[in-house]
Amino acid sequence: MSTAVLEAPEKARPTSLRAVWPAILGLSVVFLVEMLDNSVLNVALPRISQDLNASASDLQWITTGYSLLFGGLMMAFGAIADKFGTRRMMLIGLSLFALANLAVLLVHTPGQLIAVRAAVGVTAAMTAPGTMALCFRLFDAENLLMRATSLITTVGLVGMAVGPTVGGLVLQVLPWETLLVMNVPIAVLAILCIRFGIPADDPAHRNSAPLDLPGAVLGTTTIILALWSATQVVEHGWRHALPWLGLGVVSAVAFVVRERTTAHPMFDFALIKRPAVSAALAYEAAMGLGMAAITFSVSLQLQLVWGWSPAQAALGNLPQVIVMLAIGPFVEKIVDRLGTGKAAPLGAGAVLAGLVIYALLGRYDYVWIAVALALTAAGMRVVATIAGVTVMRGLPEDQTSTGAALSDTSQEVAGSIGMAVVGTIVAAALTGSLAEVAGSPAAARSFENSVTVATLALTAVCAVLVTWAARRAAKAPAEHGA
Known part of the structure; x- marks a missing residue:
C-alpha cells in the first residue's frame, strides 16, 4: 500500500474554479442532495402516515434506516472507491441513487417505503466519500482547494436552509412522492457534470492492496x-x-x-498517528459534539418553553444558516492571514464561546441565542473547511476516498453522541415527557437547567479535544510525512 503523501501529478492542474465549473457544479449538486435528503422528507411524514397508514415506528424507520446505512457504509465504500476508482464509484452510485429514488413510484406500503429509503441510504453512501476526494483531484493550490470546498459546502447549506420550505410548498400542489422523484433529474445532472468534467480514474493512483x-x-x-x-x-x-x-x-x-x-x-491506523490528520479529526469530532448540543436544544426551547410555532422556530435558527453562508467567501482570507495553526483554534474558540453563551444566557433572551448561533456557525465553518482539507492532504493519494469518509463519519458519530448526551441529561431532569414542558413552568425550568448542564458538559469535552488538537497540529510541520 502506498504511503506517500499527496503529490501533484506531472500534468498542470487548473488555476481557477471557473476552469472546471462543470466538475464543481456536479460535486456541489451531490453534496446538496446529501444535505437535503432526510430534512426534506421529514416535512412529508404526516402525509406519508396518512397515505400509507404508517405507524410511528414505521415513520421512525423511514428516516432512521436511511441515516444508519448512509453513516455506516461510508467508510466501506470509501475503501472500495480507492481500490476500484473514485470517479467510477461516484457515477455508479449516482445512477443507482436515481433508480432507488424513482422506485418510490411503486411504493404502496410502509415496508416498501422503508426498503426504498434503505436503498437510497446505501447509494448515497456510495457517492459521499467521492465528493471531497474528486474535488482534491482537481487542484494543487491550497487556496483553490479551500475555495472549492467552501463553495461546495455553501451550496449544501443553502439547500439545507431552503429545502424544508421548498418541500412544504411542493406538498401544497404535488404528492409526497415528488420529493424523492425530484432527486432523479438532480442525479442525472451530477452524472453528466462529473462524467465530462472530471478525468477518468488513473489506475496508477488506485489502492492496489486486496480489499x-x-x-x-x-x-x-x-x-x-x-x-x-x-x-x-x-x-x-x-x-x-x-x-x-x-x-x-x-x-x-x-x-x-x-x-x-x-x-x-481497510484503513491503516498508523495514518491517524500523523499529527495533521489526528488533529483535524479531533477538531471535527469536537465540532460534531458542540453543534449537536445547540442544534438539539434551540428548536425545543423555542417551541416548548417559549411557545413559538414550528415556522417561527425555523426562522429563529436562521442566524446560524446566514452566518455560515456569509462567512464562506472569507474562510480562505482568514486562513491566508492567520495560517491554519491559528485559524483553526480561533474558529474552535468561537464555537466554544457560542456554546457557553447559549448555556448561561440563552434562556433569558433570544438575542443571546442569536449570538450563540452566529458564533458557532462562523467557527464551525472555518474549522470544518480547514479540517477537511488537512485530512485529505495528510493521507496517501490511494486513500483519499477513505479519508473523506473517515472525516464525514467522525462528525456524524460525534454528533449522534452529542445528541445522546443532551437527550439523556434532559430526560433525567424531567419527570414527564417533553410535551409536558409547554404547560408547566416547573418543567420548563427543569428543561432549561438540564440544557445548561448538558451544553456545559459537552463544551468541556469539546475544549479538551480542541486543546489537544491544537497542540497536536503544532507538531505537524516537524513530523510531516511521518
Missing part, C-alpha cells in the same frame, strides 16, 4: 451500532441502548484487532 472484506464488515457494523445506540438513548433511554452499545464495543474491538493484524487493512 479487506472482514474489516469492512466489522467497521460498518461498529458505526451502525454506534449510531443506533445513540438513537436508542435519545428515544428510549440507556436501558434499551446498553445491549446495542455492548455489541458495538465488541465489534469495535474486533475491528481494531483485525486492522492491526491483517497484512492489508
Whole structure:
C-alpha cells in the first residue's frame, strides 16, 4: 500500500474554479442532495402516515434506516472507491441513487417505503466519500482547494436552509412522492457534470492492496451500532441502548484487532498517528459534539418553553444558516492571514464561546441565542473547511476516498453522541415527557437547567479535544510525512 503523501501529478492542474465549473457544479449538486435528503422528507411524514397508514415506528424507520446505512457504509465504500476508482464509484452510485429514488413510484406500503429509503441510504453512501476526494483531484493550490470546498459546502447549506420550505410548498400542489422523484433529474445532472468534467480514474493512483472484506464488515457494523445506540438513548433511554452499545464495543474491538493484524487493512491506523490528520479529526469530532448540543436544544426551547410555532422556530435558527453562508467567501482570507495553526483554534474558540453563551444566557433572551448561533456557525465553518482539507492532504493519494469518509463519519458519530448526551441529561431532569414542558413552568425550568448542564458538559469535552488538537497540529510541520 502506498504511503506517500499527496503529490501533484506531472500534468498542470487548473488555476481557477471557473476552469472546471462543470466538475464543481456536479460535486456541489451531490453534496446538496446529501444535505437535503432526510430534512426534506421529514416535512412529508404526516402525509406519508396518512397515505400509507404508517405507524410511528414505521415513520421512525423511514428516516432512521436511511441515516444508519448512509453513516455506516461510508467508510466501506470509501475503501472500495480507492481500490476500484473514485470517479467510477461516484457515477455508479449516482445512477443507482436515481433508480432507488424513482422506485418510490411503486411504493404502496410502509415496508416498501422503508426498503426504498434503505436503498437510497446505501447509494448515497456510495457517492459521499467521492465528493471531497474528486474535488482534491482537481487542484494543487491550497487556496483553490479551500475555495472549492467552501463553495461546495455553501451550496449544501443553502439547500439545507431552503429545502424544508421548498418541500412544504411542493406538498401544497404535488404528492409526497415528488420529493424523492425530484432527486432523479438532480442525479442525472451530477452524472453528466462529473462524467465530462472530471478525468477518468488513473489506475496508477488506485489502492492496489486486496480489499479487506472482514474489516469492512466489522467497521460498518461498529458505526451502525454506534449510531443506533445513540438513537436508542435519545428515544428510549440507556436501558434499551446498553445491549446495542455492548455489541458495538465488541465489534469495535474486533475491528481494531483485525486492522492491526491483517497484512492489508481497510484503513491503516498508523495514518491517524500523523499529527495533521489526528488533529483535524479531533477538531471535527469536537465540532460534531458542540453543534449537536445547540442544534438539539434551540428548536425545543423555542417551541416548548417559549411557545413559538414550528415556522417561527425555523426562522429563529436562521442566524446560524446566514452566518455560515456569509462567512464562506472569507474562510480562505482568514486562513491566508492567520495560517491554519491559528485559524483553526480561533474558529474552535468561537464555537466554544457560542456554546457557553447559549448555556448561561440563552434562556433569558433570544438575542443571546442569536449570538450563540452566529458564533458557532462562523467557527464551525472555518474549522470544518480547514479540517477537511488537512485530512485529505495528510493521507496517501490511494486513500483519499477513505479519508473523506473517515472525516464525514467522525462528525456524524460525534454528533449522534452529542445528541445522546443532551437527550439523556434532559430526560433525567424531567419527570414527564417533553410535551409536558409547554404547560408547566416547573418543567420548563427543569428543561432549561438540564440544557445548561448538558451544553456545559459537552463544551468541556469539546475544549479538551480542541486543546489537544491544537497542540497536536503544532507538531505537524516537524513530523510531516511521518
